[in-house]
Amino acid sequence: MTSEKTKTEAKTKMLKISLEKTGLLFEKLSAAGKLYIPVDGAAGASFEKWDGKAGEANKFEMKMSSAHNTVKSAKDVFFPQTEDLMRFRVNGKKIEVTDCSDYLNNSNNSNNSDVARADNSAQNEKTANNIILFGVRACDVKSFEVLDRVFLSEPCDTYYKARRERTVIFSMACAAPRETCFCTSFGIDPSCPEGDVSCIADGKYIYFEIKSEKGERLMSSLSDMSDISDILESIGDSDPESVASRRREIKRRAERLPLSGVSTEPFGAGTTGRYFSSPAWEELSATCLGCGACTFVCPTCQCYDIKDFDTGESVVRYRCWDSCMYSDFTKMSAGQPRLTRLERFRQRFMHKLVYFPENNDGLFSCVGCGRCLASCPVNMNIVKVMKKLGGGAGD
Amino acid sequence: MQRTDRDALVRRAVSLMNDGVCDRVLAWRRGEFSSDVSPGVFTDTESVEKELVRNFFCGANLSKYLISETEKTEKKVLIFLRPCDSYSFNRLLSEHKFNREKVYAVAVGCDGTADIGKLKRKCGALSDIKRRGDKIIAESLYETNEENEENEENEANGAERVFDLEDVLSERCLSCNLKNRADCDEIISDGGRDAVSERFFEVRRIENMSSEERYEFWRGEFSRCIRCNACRDVCPACTCEKCVFSNPSSGVENKAAANSFEESMFHIIRAFHVAGRCTDCGECSRVCPQSIPLHLLNRKLIKDINILYGEYKSGESVSQISPLNSWTENDADPSEVAELLERSRSK
Ligand code: SF4
Ligand code: SF4
Ligand code: SF4
Ligand code: SF4
Numbered sequence: 051m052t053s054e055k056t057k058t059e060a061k062t063k064m065l066k067i068s069l070e071k072t073g074l075l076f077e078k079l080s081a082a083g084k085l086y087i088p089v090d091g092a093a094g095a096s097f098e099k100w101d102g103k104a105g106e107a108n109k110f111e112m113k114m115s116s117a118h119n120t121v122k123s124a125k126d127v128f129f130p131q132t133e134d135l136m137r138f139r140v141n142g143k144k145i146e147v148t149d150c151s152d153y154l155n156n157s158n159n160s161n162n163s164d165v166a167r168a169d170n171s172a173q174n175e176k177t178a179n180n181i182i183l184f185g186v187r188a189c190d191v192k193s194f195e196v197l198d199r200v201f202l203s204e205p206c207d208t209y210y211k212a213r214r215e216r217t218v219i220f221s222m223a224c225a226a227p228r229e230t231c232f233c234t235s236f237g238i239d240p241s242c243p244e245g246d247v248s249c250i251a252d253g254k255y256i257y258f259e260i261k262s263e264k265g266e267r268l269m270s271s272l273s274d275m276s277d278i279s280d281i282l283e284s285i286g287d288s289d290p291e292s293v294a295s296r297r298r299e300i301k302r303r304a305e306r307l308p309l310s311g312v313s314t315e316p317f318g319a320g321t322t323g324r325y326f327s328s329p330a331w332e333e334l335s336a337t338c339l340g341c342g343a344c345t346f347v348c349p350t351c352q353c354y355d356i357k358d359f360d361t362g363e364s365v366v367r368y369r370c371w372d373s374c375m376y377s378d379f380t381k382m383s384a385g386q387p388r389l390t391r392l393e394r395f396r397q398r399f400m401h402k403l404v405y406f407p408e409n410n411d412g413l414f415s416c417v418g419c420g421r422c423l424a425s426c427p428v429n430m431n432i433v434k435v436m437k438k439l440g441g442g443a444g445d
Numbered sequence: 446m447q448r449t450d451r452d453a454l455v456r457r458a459v460s461l462m463n464d465g466v467c468d469r470v471l472a473w474r475r476g477e478f479s480s481d482v483s484p485g486v487f488t489d490t491e492s493v494e495k496e497l498v499r500n501f502f503c504g505a506n507l508s509k510y511l512i513s514e515t516e517k518t519e520k521k522v523l524i525f526l527r528p529c530d531s532y533s534f535n536r537l538l539s540e541h542k543f544n545r546e547k548v549y550a551v552a553v554g555c556d557g558t559a560d561i562g563k564l565k566r567k568c569g570a571l572s573d574i575k576r577r578g579d580k581i582i583a584e585s586l587y588e589t590n591e592e593n594e595e596n597e598e599n600e601a602n603g604a605e606r607v608f609d610l611e612d613v614l615s616e617r618c619l620s621c622n623l624k625n626r627a628d629c630d631e632i633i634s635d636g637g638r639d640a641v642s643e644r645f646f647e648v649r650r651i652e653n654m655s656s657e658e659r660y661e662f663w664r665g666e667f668s669r670c671i672r673c674n675a676c677r678d679v680c681p682a683c684t685c686e687k688c689v690f691s692n693p694s695s696g697v698e699n700k701a702a703a704n705s706f707e708e709s710m711f712h713i714i715r716a717f718h719v720a721g722r723c724t725d726c727g728e729c730s731r732v733c734p735q736s737i738p739l740h741l742l743n744r745k746l747i748k749d750i751n752i753l754y755g756e757y758k759s760g761e762s763v764s765q766i767s768p769l770n771s772w773t774e775n776d777a778d779p780s781e782v783a784e785l786l787e788r789s790r791s792k
Contacts (some may be wrong), residue, residue: 091669092665092666092669092736093562093669093734093735093736093737094566094736096669118570121734121735122671131671131701132701226569226570226587227570228569228570228571229478229570229571229572229586303586303587306586307570307586308477308478308572308586309477333485333486333488333492336485336486336510337483337484337485337486337505337510339675339678339679339732340678341673341674341675341678341679341732342673342674343671343673343675343734346671346672346673346734347671347734355700357699357700359699370700370701371700371701372700373673373700376691376700377687377691378691378692378693378698381693423477423481424565424734425734426734427505427675427679427731427732427733427734428483428484428505429476429481429482429483430483433477434476434477434483
C-alpha cells in the first residue's frame with residue numbers, strides 16, 4: 051500500500067544531471083556516505099570506492115566505467131570475500147574474546163571492537179554511515195533479492211544486514227549489453243533496473259527516478275547541500291519521452307542478444323527428478339577444473355566457510371567465500387558429501403535452477419549476468435547447462 | 446608452420462573410434478559463440494562430427510586431462526597435442542601421472558590462439574568473430590567507439606572492426622617457435638607460430654624496475670586475485686593429488702588469503718614449487734579470470750635457471766633431468782649466483 055503510494059509520488063520526482071557533471075554529483079554523494087562506482091582497470095571493471103581527487107575544474111580522476119558490467123559483482127560490499135569476525139587471545143587463565151568485525155564502519159580499521167551490533171542499538175543507527183552503490187546493473191540489483199532471501203531470513207546474518215540496510219542503490223540501465231548477457235531470460239528488464247534510485251543515461255544526461263523511501267531520503271539530504279541545484283535539474287517537458295525512447299532502444303538491443311532466447315521454462319521447483327540423474331552431467335562436467343571462479347564472480351553465490359587463523363599471538367576467526375566446486379566444501383566428520391567433480395558441478399547448477407526456486411517461491415538464483423560465461427577458464431557455464439538439459443531452447 | 450584442418454582431426458577421431466582403438470577423445474568443442482570454445486571429452490562419433498572445432502579460439506591445452514581420462518577407460522584416450530602442449534605431455538609423463546599405454550597421441554600444428562581477455566576488452570558486444578589470414582574481423586551487435594562506449598551518431602545494426610592478429614594473440618603464441626616434442630603415435634602436422642617477440646622481453650622489463658616499482662607492480666596485480674586457484678588447477682606442473690592449500694589437515698589451507706602478504710606468498714610459493722618443471726605453456730595466465738600475468742613469475746625463474754645451470758626447457762623430453770634435481774660441474778657456484786643474475790639483467 052505504502053509502496054504503491056511512494057511509487058506514484060516518485061514519478062513526479064524525476065531529476066536529471068548533465069553527464070559532464072557526474073563528477074560533481076559523486077563529490078556530493080560521497081559526502082552523504084561511502085560511495086562505490088564501477089571503474090575500469092587492467093582486468094576489466096570493478097566497484098571501487100570513489101576518491102574525490104579533483105583534477106581541473108569539474109574533472110575528477112576517477113571515471114565511471116562504461117563497461118556493461120564489473121568482472122566481480124557488487125556483492126562484496128555486503129558480503130566481503132573475507133571478513134574477520136572475532137579474535138581470541140589467551141591471557142593467563144583467561145581467554146579474551148574480541149569482536150573484530152568491521153560491519154559497522156566497513157573500514158579497514160579493525161579497532162572498533164567496542165561497537166555493538168547495529169540491530170540492538172539506536173545509537174549506532176545514527177553513527178553508521180550510508181553506503182552508496184552507484185551504477186548497479188539490473189541483473190545485480192536482482193541478485194541482491196536472492197542474497198537477501200538467504201542472509202536476511204531467520205537466523206538473520208547481522209553482518210550482512212547491517213551493511214545491506216544502510217546501502218542505497220543507484221541502479222543504471224544497460225546501454226551496452228554484451229553477448230554474454232541473458233538477464234531477460236529471468237524476466238529482468240535491463241532498460242529499467244530496480245533499486246532505490248533507478249538511473250538511465252543517454253548521451254547527454256543521467257535521469258534519476260526515485261523508487262524507495264531510502265532513495266528519497268538520500269536525495270532530499272542532497273538537496274540540503276549548497277550548490278546542488280547547479281548540478282541536479284528538474285526534468286523538462288520533453289524528458290519523459292527521451293527516457294522512454296532510450297528504454298525502447300535498450301530493449302531492442304537486449305532482444306537482439308544471442309542468448310536472449312535461453313529459456314528457464316524447463317526448470318524451477320519440482321524438477322529435481324528430471325535432471326538429477328541425467329547422463330548429460332558427465333559430458334558437461336568433464337573438463338571443469340573445479341576452480342570455483344564461476345562461484346566467486348557470481349552475484350548470487352552465497353556460500354562461505356568460517357575458519358580460524360593462528361597469527362602466533364592470537365587466533366582470528368574469519369569467514370571467507372567458499373565454493374561448492376571445491377573438494378573440501380562442506381566437509382563433515384563423515385567426509386565430503388559430494389565426492390566427484392560431477393556431483394559438485396551438478397550441485398552448482400541444480401542449486402541455481404532447481405533447489406533455490408524450490409525453496410524460494412520459484413525465484414531462480416541466477417540472474418543471467420553472464421559473468422560465469424566470461425570468467426570460466428574452460429568456457430563451461432550455466433547457459434550450456436540449460437541448453438543441454440533443457441533441450442536446446444533459444445537456438 | 447602448417448594449419449591443421451578441422452576435418453583431418455575429425456576423420457582421425459572417427460576412424461580410431463570406429464576401429465575400437467579409442468573410446469574417448471580429448472579435443473575442443475564448439476560453444477555458443479565463435480569465440481567460445483571449451484576443451485572437451487568426446488565419447489561418441491556423432492558429437493565429434495558435430496561439435497569438434499580446431500581454430501584460433503582453441504585456447505586450452507589438453508594433456509592434464511589425461512590424468513583423469515585415462516582412468517575412465519579400458520581402451521585408449523585420443524589426444525591432439527599442439528606443440529606447446531607436447532611439453533606438458535612429456536612433463537606429466539616423466540612424473541608418471543598417466544599410463545602412456547592408454548593414450549593415442551596425435552600431433553597437430555598450431556597457428557596461434559587468441560587471448561580472449563584482450564579480445565573482449567577490444568571489442569564491443571560480439572555477434573561474430575572470424576579470422577582471415579592475419580586479420581581478425583569482429584562483428585559487434587551495435588556500434589561502439591574505441592572505448593566501447595556506444596556511438597550515438599551511428600546506431601547501426603552491427604559494425605565490423607578489424608584487428609591485426611598479433612594484437613589479440615596469446616602472449617605464449619607471440620614467442621612460440623616450438624615443435625612437437627612428444628613421442629606421438631601419429632603426426633597430422635607440426636610446428637607452432639614463428640615468434641614475433643622475444644620470450645623474456647617482459648621479464649627483462651620488470652627486472653629493470655626499481656625494487657619499489659617492482660613491488661608495486663606485483664602488489665597491484667596480486668591485489669585482484671580472487672584465489673579461485675584456476676592457475677593451479679590448470680597447471681601441468683601442479684599435479685599434487687591434494688594441494689596443501691586445499692587440504693584442511695595441512696594447517697596452511699586457505700580458501701582466501703587472510704591478508705595481502707599471504708596472497709603474494711601463495712603465488713610466490715607456487716612459482717618456486719613448479720620451478721624447473723613449469724613448461725612455460727602459459728595456461729596460468731590464460732585461465733586467470735583477473736588477467737594476472739602469472740607466467741611472468743615462472744618465466745623469471747626459467748630465465749634464472751638458464752643463466753645459472755645452462756639452457757633448459759622443461760618437457761623437452763621424458764627422460765630429461767631438471768637442473769634443480771641434479772648437480773653438474775658446470776652449475777653456478779652459490780657464491781656467484783647473485784652476481785650472475787645481476788649481470789644478466791641488462792641482457
Ligand atoms: S550463474 Fe552465471 S549468469 Fe547466473 S548469476 Fe551467476 S554468474 Fe551470473
Ligand atoms: S545481464 Fe542484463 S542487466 Fe546485467 S549487464 Fe547484461 S544487459 Fe545489463
Ligand atoms: S565451471 Fe568453469 S569456472 Fe566453474 S569451477 Fe568449473 S572450470 Fe572453474
Ligand atoms: S587464476 Fe588468477 S584469480 Fe585465480 S587464483 Fe590464480 S591468480 Fe588468483
